[in-house]
Amino acid sequence: MNRKNQYALITGATSGIGYELAKLFAINGYDLVIVARNHEKLQTIADEFKQYGVHVIFISKNLFLEEEAYSLYAELKLNGISPAILVNNAGQGAYGKFCDTDIHKEIDIIKLNIISVLILTKLFLKDRLPQESGKILNLASTAGKVPGPWHSVYHGTKSFILSWSEAIREELKDTGITVTALLPGPTDTDFFNKAEMNDSKILEDKDSLASSGEVALDGYNALMNGDDKVISGLKNKLTVAMSNMSTDSMAAHRMAEMQKPANEK
Template sequence: MNRKNQYALITGATSGIGYELAKLFAKDGYDLVMVSRNHDELQAKANEFKSYGINVITMAKNLFTQDDAFSLYSELKLNGISPEILVNDAGQGVYGKFQNTDIHREVDIINLNIVSVIILTKLFLKDRLAKGSGRILNLASIASKAPGPWHSVYHGTKAFVLSWSEAIREELKDSGITVTALLPGPTDTDFFNKAGMNESKILEDKDNLMSPEQVAVDGYKALMNGEDKVISGLTNKLSVAMTNITTDSMAAHRMGEMQKPMNEK
């Protein structure tokens, strides 16, 4: 199928799941708008993806700030680009008991995981509704399904993303625009390092981590099929099923035991 001039806009596109998703779009012939904070990383990845014979636009933006989320779209419009697909992948967490963690870092994370996501999605919809087509992939997480002691703000942001994604999906059901939520579990990316989670019990057995490639494939298929959500990986499906049949306080206790530091009894 000819994808010429059909752009996929991907945030967090230089590493982890975002990078693997960008690779799948590139292989499928989509042009890319790649968004990340690091200009040099963007250029390196853009050169790699151009080898697939596609156009790649790089945008170095800091999505911790609202202004950069708004300016990203205004710059695309100035260049006459209307992405057909939006992938809200960029997201971070911060590890530790809430009473001890840095509030400024947490406000940044809420801005990145929630505020920039709703801004970009609003601008995408304003642009695409008249065209009657479009696809949105929002990175939720199995963290969206259970409270997360030691990682409380991250879990809260992902619960927002899932609930809001399901709501706007219903609003958009006759618009030609689909909304899909991707729910990975622990995945072998730089996420834990950035969150300061390297001492967490969740990383005791690195072999249990999903590969970002597999998560991306699951998300890509679900997006292209117009599914409402996909939980990536059998273990994660079982974990969510367990959460669904327990009380919130039990789910929080179970998650807290999984995520606390290895040296905590």
């Protein structure tokens, strides 16, 4: 299949799952629009991906700011680029008890994890609906399936993304546009460091963390198949199945035990 001039737009593309997804699109012949805050890192990664013979556009944007989400799409339109695929990958968390955490940081996380995703998806749909084609991959999380003590705002944002993704998928079912939610569990990325959660019990066994490459491949395949969602990894499928059989309070207690600081009894 000739994918020349078929662009995949990927946010948070300089590390972790976003980087691995961008690489998969490049290997499979898609041109790329990669987005992150760090201009130098984007430049380096763009040069790396060009080895696959694809065109790579890199745009530095701070998606904590809603105006930057709007300006990203305005720049694409100005250059005549209509991405065929949108990957809403950028996201962050904040670790700690809600009464102790920084509300300004949490509001920023809601802006990044939810508001920027809504804006980019709305603009993508307005662009793609007349063409009757397009694919959207939203990074949800197994965290969106259970309450998350010590990580409550992040879990809440991912619950929103999962519910909203399934809702708009139904709305779009006869349009030629598919929406897929990717639900990773704990994954070996820089996420925990940025969330200041290196003391969490969830990181005591780092060997149990999924690789970002495996998660990205699960997401890529589900997107290409037009699936509604994919839980990445057998262990995470079992965890979600267990939480589905528990009461919310039981699931919250289990998650609190997993996520609280390792030095707390």
